[in-house]
Amino acid sequence: MHGRLKVKTTAVQEEEKRIKRQKKLKLFQGALAAAFKKIHSKEYDPEGLYITQEILAANSDYYTIWNYRKNAFLHFKNTKTSDELLKCFQDELSFLQNCLKNNPKSYSCWNQRCFVLLTMSDPDWKKELQLCDLFLQFDDRNFHCWDYRRFVVQHSAVLPGEEIQFTHKLIENNFSNYSSWHYRSKLLPIECPDASDKNRIGEKMLLEELELVQNAFFTDPNDQSAWFYHRWLLGRGETKQSLLSLHVSLLDNKLTCTLRKPASIKDCSRLNVYINDNPHVVVWKGCNQGKYQHVWQSDLPKKDLFSGENKIKVEFGSSELMVEMTGQDEAISCIQTNTETFRQSSSDAKLSVLTEELKSCEELNDLEPGNKWVMLTLVLLMRAIDPTHYSSQVHDTLHELCTVDGMRQCYYQDLMSKFVIEDHIAAVDLHQRCIDLHGKALTRVCRFEFFSTITSLNLSHNQLHSLNSPFKLLHCLQKLDVSENEIVEISGLKDLTKLVLLNLDSNKISSLKTLEPVTTCAALQKISVKSNRIPLEDIDSLLQILPNVEIVYE
Amino acid sequence: MNEALPDDFDVIIIGTGLPAAVVSGALSRVDKKVLHLDRNDYYGGSWSSFNIKSVETFLQNPYDSAEYLNKDGEETSNIEVSEDEEFVPILQNKNFITKAEYSCYLKRRSVKMVIGRINLLPFIRFSEKNEEPAQSSSPCVDTCQSDVVEQSCASKPDDSLKSGETPISEEVQKREESPKVENCNDPATQGDGDSVEKEKELTQELDKAKTKEKVDVSEVVKPRFPLSEDFYKQWRHYNLDLSPKRVPCSRADVFSSKFVSVVEKRILMRLFTLCANYKDHEQEYQNFREKTFIEFLASRRLSLKAQHFVLYSIAMVSETTSTLDGLAATHKFLHSLGRYGNSAFLWPSYGVGEIPQAFCRFSAVFGGTFCLRRYAVGFIKDKTTGRCTAIVDNTGQKIRCGTLILDDLNLPHGANTTSTSSVDRAIYVIDSTVSKSDAEQIIQVSLVTIPPMCDNPAVRLIEAGPLCCVCPKNNYVVHGICFTNYCTKKNCEKQHETNIKPEVGGEDSQSRKPVILWSCHFTMTDTNTDNSTLPPNVITLQGPRMDLGFDRAMNEAREVFLRICPGEDFLPRAPDPEEIVFD
Known part of the structure; x- marks a missing residue:
C-alpha cells in the first residue's frame, strides 16, 4: 500500500540477529586469544587492559580475566607514578560500575571492586556507600551489594546509627525485605546494647523495634520477614550450661555426669570430682560418638574409695551434685526440675514485654483468624510466659495449626511433643528413675539428657515413627516399652548395655534387618515383637542370633 | 500558512484536543490519509497548558473567535456550492470557558519575574496496566473546585463555628499527591529563551522515541492527607489527629x-x-450490592476517618456511590499503584498540553498532515446523500474528505448543544505550601479531595510545588476544582482565599500563611453536541471534564476510531x- 511502513518479518530479524551474534562471537574469541597470550607472558600493559576490558564488558563473570587485571594493577603499583595509578584505579572503578549495571550479581565484579579500593591510596568510601544505596535501590535483596556495603562500612567508619537510618528507609519502602531487617539486627546491638548482654538490645530500643515490627505484621501478617525479626527481638534465652545428673555405679566402677548442653572434652576439664571432699583427677570419656556430648563417663576404681561410706561430689561452675554411697551399688543425684526449667529457652525478654506482645498478637488473631504466623507466635509467647497456665491453649492452637498449615503438620506435632515432654519433665521427680509417657500422641522423643539416669521408659501408645534418637544417653535404661506406635526403624537402640526388656509390640517393623540394633544390647533378656510385619523366617533367624533371649512374637 | 493543501483526505480533523489527537494518531497509524487542522497557534485546544502570560491572554479573550466569526459570516457568501450541495458553517464553541477573570497581587513586572509556566489543565493520570496512553485516566487538576467550598466554611467565622458542630461524617478528607516534575522552568533564572530550549529538547526526545509511550514523561505523585484549619478545628473537636x-x-x-x-x-x-481482587470474592459484598459504598466500608469495621479517606481519597467517589462502583474505583486505584513508584498517579512534567501534542506528532510521523492557524469555516453537505463531502478552510480552499471530525471547540451550525455540567475552577500562585508536608517531602503534587459539606459540593485541590516546573522556587500553584452549577465565581474566590489562608495557620505548622501572588477564576462548561442533526460522517468530540484521568477521552477516541x-x-x-x- 502506498506509504505504508514496511516492517521486517520475524524471520528476517532473527537472521539479522544471528549474523550479528556470530560476528560478536568471532570478535570475542579473538580478544580472548589475545588476552590469554598476555596472561601467559605476564605482559601487563594498557593494551592488555583494553582487551580485557572489552571481554569483561561482554561477560563480566570471567574471573581469569579479572585476575589478569588485578595482577596488572599490582604491577603498575611498582612501575607507575601515583597520579597515573590513581587515574588507572578511577577508570577501573567507573568501568566496574558499568559492569555491575549490566550484571549486579557478579561475584567477580564486586570482588574486583573490593580489591581496587583496598589497593588504591585514599579511596573515596563515601562514594562507594552511595553506590551501594543506588544498587540497593534497584534490588534491595542483592546480597552481593549488602556484602559490599558491610565491607565499605567496615573500612570507612560509618556510624552504626547512620546505617540503622538507612535500613529504616529501606524497610519503609519494602518491609518484606529481610536483608534490611537482618542488617538491623546486626547493628542495633552495637548501637544500643543491653547492659547485661552485649548481643541483645536495650529495653527502650527493644520496645521501639517491637512497635515497628508490629506495624509490619499488622499490615501484612503473611509476611515472614517481620515475624522472623520479631522472633529475633524477643530472643531465644540462652540455656546455661550446668550439671543435670550424676550417676555412680560400683558394679561397673563408673562415674557418669550428664550436662544440660552438649560439651566437648575441653569443657569437661571444668568438671571437678571430689571423693570424700578430696579432689580427684579423672579421665572423661564420651558415651557416644561426636565431639560435643551430653553424657560423660569416667572410671571409678575401687581403690580410690573407702570401703564403707563414700561421698562423691561433682562440680561444674556454680552447679554441683553429690551422691552418698552407704553400701549400695548404685546411686544417683539429679537436679530438681520445675516449670522454670524450660521457660527461659523460649525467650529471654522481660515478662512485661512478652505480655504486651501476647496481647497484640491476640488482637491480631481476632482480626485475622487462621493466620499461621500469628498462631505460632502466640504459641511461643505463651510458652515463654507461663507454660502451665497456657497449656491447653497451646495444645489447641498447635492442633489448629496442623489444619491451617497442613504442609507443616509434622513440625507442629513435633513441637507439641517437645512441649509435652518438657512439661512432663518439669512435673516429675527424676530420682524416681521411671518415666511414663504413654498415650501422649508423641511424634518424637527429645530432651534425652534429662532421662539419662532413668531405668524404665514407657512410650507406648504414641505416634512415634522411628527410634533414631540416641537412646544411648539413657545409659541406665533397663526397660523400654514402645508398643502401639508406628515404628519402622529402631536404629537408636544400639549399645544399650543395661537394657533387659524391650517391648516393640504393634509397630510396623517389617524385617530382621530392622531389628539388628537389638543384637548389640548385651543384657537383653526379653524382646516382644508381636503384631509387627516380620516374616516368620526372619524370626527364626533372630532366634538363632539371640539364643539366650526370649522372643515373643505371637 | 496560506499555501494550498492537498485537496483529498480520508479523514479531516478540526481541533487538536486530546481525543482528536489520539484519533488522528490511530488513523495515521493504519495508513488513513489524515488532515489535521487547528485554528490556534498551539496544540491541544481545551487540553493546552500555558505559561502565566498566555493564561492571562487566554482568559482575557478565550478565543479570538469574534473576529473569525465575523469573517466567517462574510466568507460564507463567497463559497461556491453546486445545487445539490449545502454549506454548513462551523462556529467556535464559545461556551467552553466563561466568567473568566484574573488578578495579580504583585506589580506586573515582578510577576513576570516570578512565575514560570502554568498548566491550564494539569491533568494527573493514573498509571494503568497495559500502559497504553489509551488507558490513562485523566485528571484535571487546575480548576477551582470543591476545595473552595470547603474552605468557604473555613472562611466565614460563623460558618466555621457551625462546622465545628457538624457531624463527624463531614470531616474533610484531603489527599494530596506529590508528583515530582522534572522540567524546572524557573523564569527568574532562565527567561523565555530557555523555556523554548526546553520545548525543543522535549520535542526531540519525543521525535526520537516516535512512540506514544514516550509521551508520558511524567513522574510519580504521592497522595497525602493534609487538613485545612477548619478541619483541624473539627478534628480537634473530636480529639483526632490533627496533623x-x-x-x-x-x-x-x-x-x-x-x-x-x-x-x-x-x-x-x-x-x-479484597478490592484488588473483588471480583473473585463476591460473597464478601453480596449483601451490599444494593447499598452504598460507604455503608459497605462501615461494615468492614473501618473507623470513620478511614472510611472517609478510602471513599474520597482512594476511590474518589461520593457518599452516594454504590458498593460495586466504589469497589471498581478502589480496584482501579490499587492496580495503578506501584507501576511507576509508590503512587497511583503520574504528573505530566510538561503539562497536559504536551500529551495531545505528542499524539499529533505521532500522527505526523505516520503520515498525517498538520496545519495550525488553519480551520474549517464550514463543510459541504451533499443534499442527496446527506453526507459531508468536503470542508472549506479559512483560506477558502475546498478539501474533500471521507469523514469529518470536530473537537469540542468547533461547533457545526445547526447542531444542538446542551450544557451538561459546569466546573468552577481557580488557579492560585502562592508563596508557600497550603498542605504542610513532612520534612522529607519537598517535591510533590498534593491532591486533596474535600468531601461535600454544609450543602457545598465536593472540592478537589491540587497543589503543585516548584519541582513540578510550574512555578519558581518557594512558590506553589494551587488548582481548585469545584464540580457544581451553583457555586458562583465570587463565592469561589472568597472561599478559595480563605481556604488557602487559614490552612497553613494550623498550630502545628509554621505560623506564616501563604500569600496569594496571582489568581484566576473561570468556569468550564461541558457541552454535549446532539449529533442527530449532523451528517452521519461528521463526528463531534467531547471536551475535558473534571475526571482525574484520561479514560473518557481515550475511550471516546477508540470508539470514533472503530x-x-x-x-x-x-x-x-x-x-x-x-x-x-528502508528502501
Missing part, C-alpha cells in the same frame, strides 16, 4: 503511616486485598527503528 498526613494507600504507606493504628492497618490492608475503521487495531505498538525496512 496533615499522607493517605496510606499502598502496603508500604500503610506500614509506615503513623496516621492509623495497627489494628486499622490490618483492617485497611484487608480491604485493599467507527471509521471497524476491525482495525487501535494504536498497535509502533515498530522500533531497527524493525523498519
